[in-house]
Amino acid sequence: MKPLSDANSSDTLDTNLRQFIYRHFIREGRAPAVAEMAAALSSPVRKVRAALERLAQTHAFVLQVTGELWRAAPFSAVPTAFPVRSGKRAWYGNCIWDALGIPAMLHQNAQIDASCGCCNYEMVLRVGEGRLLGPKGIVHIAVPARHWYDDIVFT
């Protein structure tokens, strides 16, 4: 068992790292690199990588094979078919749920330049004053809930 002081230290690093990653996404529109995380938190890269592994256990964070961030839900670190704009800022959601999750998380108006998963027909969604505006549509989830994290990329 880890000494309590180490556990507290890990918890603090994890919380600070999580907050830094989200703030960086919001401000810059992209994921921070591991080196940027380490510099911002004045923490060794190996400790940041260990913290990222712990955050990934929540399923909210997914890492690339390189150890860099792939996603910090609802944000994607790589371009997707779910671009979200709010004011002058823009991000990518991992799926339509996450694209809607960005304005929900930020409590801001936003536009989602989505399209039909079948035929690519443009379906622009707008969130304004906490309400969803836009065309009618259907959200389809191919995988039953208990298997979502078996292959989160497909889900």
Place this chain on the structure above:
Amino acid sequence: MLLFRSEQHVDRWCTQWNRPRGGTLTLNQGWRLAKEWYEDRLSPDWRPKTVAEAEAAFARIGLVGEFWKLSG
């Protein structure tokens, strides 16, 4: 999780990719689900939902049944 124009387009996608039909939500349910999941995400005290909390969130927006169960 994808967005479609209609139920017919969901069916076409499932046929094209040889996938069984999964669960569907209205866009309004999708927005409510996004709020349930992400409204508190920036809180320093955020933690992942427990299975019971997640299932309760699904139920609040009408997502019930075997497809939406996380337990068992």
